[in-house]
Amino acid sequence: MPTTPPSLQALLARRRPGHSLEAPFYLSDAVFAADLEHVFGRHWLFVAVEPQLAEPGDYVSVDIGRNSVLLVRDDDRQVRAFHNVCRHRGTRLCAAQHGAVGNIVCPYHQWTYDLAGTLIHADHMPADFDRSRHGLKPVHVRTLAGLIFICLADDAPDDIDAMLRETAPYLAPHRLADCKVAAQVDIIEKGNWKLTLENNRECYHCVANHPELTVSLYEYGFGYRPSPQNAEGIQRFKDTLAASHARWEAMGLPSREIDTLDQRVTGFRTQRLPLDRAGESQTLNAQVACKKLLGGFTAAALGGLSFWTQPNSWHHFMSDHVVSFAVLPISADRTLVRTTWCVHKDAVEGVDYDVKNLTAVWNATNDQDRRLVEESQIGVANAAYEPGPYSPYTEELVEKFCNWYVQRMRALAL
Amino acid sequence: MPTTPPSLQALLARRRPGHSLEAPFYLSDAVFAADLEHVFGRHWLFVAVEPQLAEPGDYVSVDIGRNSVLLVRDDDRQVRAFHNVCRHRGTRLCAAQHGAVGNIVCPYHQWTYDLAGTLIHADHMPADFDRSRHGLKPVHVRTLAGLIFICLADDAPDDIDAMLRETAPYLAPHRLADCKVAAQVDIIEKGNWKLTLENNRECYHCVANHPELTVSLYEYGFGYRPSPQNAEGIQRFKDTLAASHARWEAMGLPSREIDTLDQRVTGFRTQRLPLDRAGESQTLNAQVACKKLLGGFTAAALGGLSFWTQPNSWHHFMSDHVVSFAVLPISADRTLVRTTWCVHKDAVEGVDYDVKNLTAVWNATNDQDRRLVEESQIGVANAAYEPGPYSPYTEELVEKFCNWYVQRMRALAL
């Protein structure tokens, strides 16, 4: 028989710093089940933006592995999250990805819950049936300047408060909660979710693969360190960064880097980064895609406030739009990447913005990254694959992602 | 690593009466393999109707999991059943779902068996090759008033005789063996076979989900008990039932309920039930779908003789047609439901009946039930799912199905 595969414990114990992970982390169904249980089951996940829930009764359902979570705005305009499962025989309550309801009614036998999750009606149940013990099971939910995070665990990590407190001043000026969704696109990558994250956490691959993105993007803003090869370029970038930060901070826009990626349970990184050329937005000409600017902005050239969270999201807040990415694992070798573009809620399509132009850069970039992730998934499945060395000059944030993952799994899965 | 799933033994031991089953019963590949081995491998299964085998040489192949069974009418007009596997190198003998043959010839090397399963020819075999030891392997088969049941076990449960003896008087007047198949439709439900059965065993969901079916169906005939909510309606139904039974029994049609669903190995339930409105047939106007009545019937308003068998069938025998349902598991999360409509063999399509009208109610109902089963399969896969309470007033037959299943598995799988 084939050799017994190494245990997750052994794999975690022998992880080689500065190198890509061993193949079972990307391939094994057992590791994937552990990822779902410990990483996606016990950490804060980005799952939606508040503009998806504009009015009371609006709902969104999100799948985290086999778990379906229902986000709903209640009559007090609070965002609530529930397991999307009837307490009678377990039927999924809302099959659509989004919609609007008065109450939440199970399609099978019409058990009926209000927007606070309370069971308010169930036919044919006996006199001693206690409705109060059959309400929807709640899921932890927090909002951050329009971003919605959930945690499936009974006890959610409490350092979410620190992240909210520290990053809200950066994000709040863009007023995402006052936006509308201009476009949302799901793609499925035939690869492990960790390959999707690793791909996101470096720009070593950008120049050769992302012609549309690199119109506006300075690759040096994405985890580069000076090396003999690029010291001069990085110094120029640092000068630009310093000048930009001084200008933006003077406008009341916090801009300096905060990086807790591998130092906290709820790890994140944020920084306002200059954009190249017109310097306004991640578009094919680096100019704004939406004439109606966000919040109270009057200047367009605010660069991009980038925000990365462990384990599953990244975001770029610009003067004219916000683009958010949620990574949702499906199986060891399938990952959903959901991209959401938001513009000012009063912007008029065809007048203030054109959806094709707004989404052109990231639709192209996502497809390029999908291909890279898929080729990596195929490659690491080879018996000949062995972890290779990360570049210390360009892949530091990939290493931090791997560090975070390995630390969290060691803490929870052993 | 994720927690080890509970063993089947533990799951069976801790089953909570009056509640839906725990998730692994619907999701686990190991439980599904046990279901195939013990439930579908050791009990009597409904698989076809005799009109599918009108003449000697007619055959039908039926898949029970990975097992293919060949039903054939032999030259003495007996229905026989064999494993559909050549004794040479194991090739499937008949790939088609139905057809007609003189002998059964393997497509690979032309080993040839007669309709009694005897190997009558094999080329190139040595002088000492014993053909008599290489006949087709038989499968137990019994017919009941035109319904064909098989059992894959070496020793088939012998209480099939009691079921045949007790129910033949109910079914025989409809003379199913003298019918022809007017239509047969296979649908695949993305759900566990037990969810399909549980769906079949209650009508709590009918009013909200089955507008076509409830034209003719009194839901109270399907496992309802009086409760404060419906006591008056049930009393009215009981009065109707008593009057109908008196009328039908006077016509020589046994009608009273027999229910052994969770009391016998070969559990079943039967009862002749009144139909609403025109009271004749399960159609969109409750009138007969076929002008040529079955058997020797002269009256059309004979209600519906319903017949349910554990673990995989239900049937409605009406004055003008018989509709039969066979549930055939494919995998833990895929189930084939085969629906067969039979009419008098002399009925003429387009004159006596219209196939679209004949099949309208159950094609619509099956599709509605498919959706409910699929939403339940998705729902119970959530980590948040826990077994919920059955209504004692409307889900008694679901509970009996679960009781039967748990009892049988405890008896066989431990």
Next chain:
Amino acid sequence: MPTTPPSLQALLARRRPGHSLEAPFYLSDAVFAADLEHVFGRHWLFVAVEPQLAEPGDYVSVDIGRNSVLLVRDDDRQVRAFHNVCRHRGTRLCAAQHGAVGNIVCPYHQWTYDLAGTLIHADHMPADFDRSRHGLKPVHVRTLAGLIFICLADDAPDDIDAMLRETAPYLAPHRLADCKVAAQVDIIEKGNWKLTLENNRECYHCVANHPELTVSLYEYGFGYRPSPQNAEGIQRFKDTLAASHARWEAMGLPSREIDTLDQRVTGFRTQRLPLDRAGESQTLNAQVACKKLLGGFTAAALGGLSFWTQPNSWHHFMSDHVVSFAVLPISADRTLVRTTWCVHKDAVEGVDYDVKNLTAVWNATNDQDRRLVEESQIGVANAAYEPGPYSPYTEELVEKFCNWYVQRMRALAL
């Protein structure tokens, strides 16, 4: 729970000679993993023909299970083989099945290898990064008169030398290395690779299943032994064979049978066999499909030099073309069969040959065999399947394949 399946060790130990294999050999994922590790991982495999790599820089990628192997002709015109995996983060280097390159450049971060597999460039790596330790991992490769064999093991079986030495005189006169590929067709059979091989190793099934192939093929050349049923026909064939061999050997074409199928690690069989009717080629009229003959041949009626290798190929070298078959396992129940037709490199399509005519016999035959393999895969999955007896008169080479497989697995997998 279902009975624990027998271990591979137990299955190998109890294999019954003269009978087909037990079902887990065709169905079990664990056995398939062992097949990949021990059979396909430690033996010489036929994977391509030299005409696929005509010029330096030409490459072909071949999948052996999850392993992708890159074949490339280097600047010295040697055929080399590498694991198709970047040494950085494991990305597949060449996604296409074939192409031409100057160097081998990873699409992700542009790590660049020359055609000898040496890493010649990697951006952003530190001063102490040792490129010489990050070259492509080589795979053993040998060529035999234009056929390319690889071995994935660290230590490849050394009796490949004997096979090359003994068979080169048979194959060389056809000068395959001077051919071009006229057609290549991949089909996927929904069956285990061993069923594909067993199907190839007997012609008991030919008469009833292969009307196109049997135009030119004498079935008696494919492992038949005299029996009471066919003694006369075989004697006539032997006379034809002796006369043909005398004629061909006088022309300098070795023709007599060599059979080491179950006697060596690198087992093979070869023999030049007469063809029926026009006697020239495996076509619909047994005449050559290409007017431009191979090598220096002036006569067309040279029969077919057949060459079978364990575990995954067979070939027919004729006067006008060579047809080669590679069997590449995908999963326990999926197998890729790649068929390659080669003609003289100076032959002109539409003038000297017509692709449809050239490929007609084997495209039809492959499809017929695919169906037989698939019906066998379905059949052996039945619980009722048990290994049946091989015909000693027609299935001797099937038995030799099974013997070889069981011997090799016993030697390596225990």
